[in-house]
Amino acid sequence: MLNLSNLRIVFLRSFIFFACCVVLQAKAATTSEMQNALRTCQTEFSDDASRRLVCFDEVAQQYASGPAVAAIHSSKQAALVKTVDAKTGYLARKWHLNAQDELHFTDLESHQLNYIVAAYSNNPNDVPTSPSRPNTQDRDLNNNDLHFQISLKTQLLNLSDWLPENQWVHSARLWGAYTQQSFWQVYSASQSRPMRDHNYSPELILSLGLNKPGEPKQWTVMPDMLNLGVVHESNGRSEPLSRSWSRVYLQGGWQLNDRYSLLFRPWWRIPESKSNDDNPDISKYMGYGDAVLRWDNEANTTAASVTLRNNLRSDNKGYVKFDVQYKPLKSESVRFYAMLASGYGVSLLDYNQAQTMFGIGFAIGE
Structure with a gap:
């Protein structure tokens, strides 16, 4: 028969395991989204090194703001391209x-x-x-x-x-x-x-x-x-x-x-x-x-x-x-x-x- 103390330990371990899984999945998703954003920079600005560098900097700034903010931005790759165009227009x-x-x-x-x-x-x-x-x-x-x-x-x-x-x-x-x-x-x-x-x-x-x-x-x-x-x-x-x-x-x-x-x-x-x-x-x-x-x-x-x-x-x-x-x-x-x-x-x-x-x-x- 399990006592109350043992049940608390089992619950706490399960919660920690679940939280770790969520964090790891979030980090994996964020890494994947960042890779997609960097890939967008490479493909959209393959012939323009200066605009490609601005794009890389923009991705770095977005992901430095944290996973939640980065996920919002990286879900719209077109918005990233538009931002770079605005910063590198004539x-x-x-x-x-x-x-x-x-x-x-x-x-x-x-x-x-x-x-x-x-x-x-x-x-x-x-x-x-x-x-x-x-x-x-x-x-x-x-x-x-x-x-x-x-x-x-x-x-x-x-x-x-x-x-x-x-x-x-x-x-x-x-x-x-x-x-x-x-x-x-x-x-x-x-x-x-x-x-x-x-x-x-x-x-x-x-x-x-x-x-x-x-x-x-x-x-x-x-x-x-x-x-x-x-x-x-x-x-x-x-x-x-x-x-x-x-x-x-x-x-x-x-x-x-x-x-x-x-x-x-x-x-x-x-x-x-x-x-x-x-x-x-x-x-x-x-x-x-x-x-x-x-x-x-x-x-x-x-x-x-x-x-x-x-x-x-x-x-x-x-x-x-x-x-x-x-x-x-x-x-x-x-x-x-x-x-x-x-x-x-x-x-x-x-x-x-x-x-x-x-x-x-x-x-x-x-």
Whole structure:
């Protein structure tokens, strides 16, 4: 006959055994779910090492939260892919909208695209002139240029940690940027291959990553980021070929979906004195802002964009540029590049002369 004490011991041992079995099964299930999540990272991002690493980090963070939380997340592998796409979309990776991204002053990154192309223009500006800088000197330009652009930026300050608690802004960074476009008449051997023009653009940008509270429909038009910038552009020439202007702009960025992004940037020209203004009518031709629509393929090996400007006047002077980048090699940065631009302002010196320019070559960055 079993006494009460023995019954308690048997019950306690049975309970401990049952609890151990439950814990072991839970751990086995969690391990299996984590393996499935890691497998999702490998299969969905097999051609993109950077996005695959972000996916692995996301899985690690989820499972560090504990089995219960991990099980909830890992039951929806599609949600994992969506999270990675949000963190590695064009705007997020270009402007580091994730507040946890660590950058240093010496970490130079591409600002606009860096490229070199063999270019052809159907209407080179042989006698550039402006209302305040009359000119009669004929430069007798060749239709072909070697055209290249160097554009870099660096983070000056990460202001994200200084942000007060709020539901609107989740990251803030101050950037310094510099862009230079050059047009080299390398095919004009008879004229000693002169430089047709250089355009220099230093820039200061405050970039904000924005939240859309709860993603309600009324917030869908809210941008994912805002850039407040001031930029000066000049060609460094003496009169009568000197051209320059300075602007303040507000740029909104929308990550429309995993593949498409939109940038819209109105600007205001900072006034200059009449005697110093090289190009008083530049807004008539360059307009009051620009818009860029970009597409990336799923593997991030191909990208295409269209840039638009218009003066929004009855005379309808504008500019449109199409470009395509293709990454055929395993290199993360070097790409084939083709561009087609038409309208006013292909270069600063050509702000008031329309032309169509086609170029093909190589690009670095994005």
